[in-house]
Amino acid sequence: MTTLQQNDIRVLEDGVPQTLFTFQRETDRPLSIAFLIDVSISEERTLPDEKAAARTFIENVIRSEKDQAAIIPFEGYAHLEQPLTRDMLGIYRALERIEVAFPAYTGSAPALRGITSGPGTIGPPSEGSTAIWDSVALTCSDVLASGQGVRRRAVILLTDGQDTSSRVSRNTAIDEALEAETVVYAIGIGDKKYEGINKSALNQMAEKTGGRAFFPRKADDLVAAFREIEQELRSQYLLAYSSTNKTHDGKFRTMMVQVTNPNLKKEGLKLRYRPGYYAKKN
Numbered sequence: 001m002t003t004l005q006q007n008d009i010r011v012l013e014d015g016v017p018q019t020l021f022t023f024q025r026e027t028d029r030p031l032s033i034a035f036l037i038d039v040s041i042s043e044e045r046t047l048p049d050e051k052a053a054a055r056t057f058i059e060n061v062i063r064s065e066k067d068q069a070a071i072i073p074f075e076g077y078a079h080l081e082q083p084l085t086r087d088m089l090g091i092y093r094a095l096e097r098i099e100v101a102f103p104a105y106t107g108s109a110p111a112l113r114g115i116t117s118g119p120g121t122i123g124p125p126s127e128g129s130t131a132i133w134d135s136v137a138l139t140c141s142d143v144l145a146s147g148q149g150v151r152r153r154a155v156i157l158l159t160d161g162q163d164t165s166s167r168v169s170r171n172t173a174i175d176e177a178l179e180a181e182t183v184v185y186a187i188g189i190g191d192k193k194y195e196g197i198n199k200s201a202l203n204q205m206a207e208k209t210g211g212r213a214f215f216p217r218k219a220d221d222l223v224a225a226f227r228e229i230e231q232e233l234r235s236q237y238l239l240a241y242s243s244t245n246k247t248h249d250g251k252f253r254t255m256m257v258q259v260t261n262p263n264l265k266k267e268g269l270k271l272r273y274r275p276g277y278y279a280k281k282n
Helices: 047-061 088-097 132-144 170-179 199-207 219-234 262-267
Strands: 009-013 016-018 020-026 031-038 068-074 082-085 152-159 182-188 236-241 252-259 276-278
Touching (some): 009 236, 031 132, 047 219, 068 088, 068 132, 132 170, 182 199, 219 236
Parallel strands (some): 031 068
Antiparallel strands (some): 009 252
16 A cells, blocks of 8 residues: 555554654665575475566566675574675575485575584474574574665574474574564465465564565465565655654564555555564663
């Protein structure tokens, strides 16, 4: 929707109405996008289509003069094969190199570290396992959070949602995304030979960060999912307010954007947005 007006909505923080000082449609904010691609054995038959759709998306969306992209395949560990860059050739080469990790990971990048195992915790991932939530958390905290300047940050997560070895919970991964001001778009894609797709987990990850989950059935659906993500990333609204809560305690504040225009309510307009933020500590 491209015609929304400020008086069509209202914003609440922890249930308290807030006064907006900025309301504008945004189409040109620089992007930082991490492609987080499951390379466990369950993706063997679908990976070629995923790579082709991702390449088409990059060709159509990433503007080399201002946008950045990273390529991060994962299995039990996430591997930063291409850090955030505007170098399109580097992005394409990294994407092309990605192969299924069978019998072991075939890439050259070391694993992203930062999640430790110790007494009373889950042990390190075993070979052939899948650690989705670890990979999302580390991508947000170690890759996207460090992106320079004011950017729209997003993870495009391609996986079947079947996590077998994460040491952090899905909720922790969601918190890391919110802390890094990152939206997660999940594309649930897998092989019926294995355990199928965990739609519930992927829906929760996407919706709680302000994104969406897609579940393509065929290659054309996958291309369509990337096209919808492109439209959302390029056409959003920026709302800004100074919170009435001036306590800088590091706690999570819940945000809600409500439709107040009765005609839009009748149409069933659904808004997508980050559900909150962590107040910065003094």
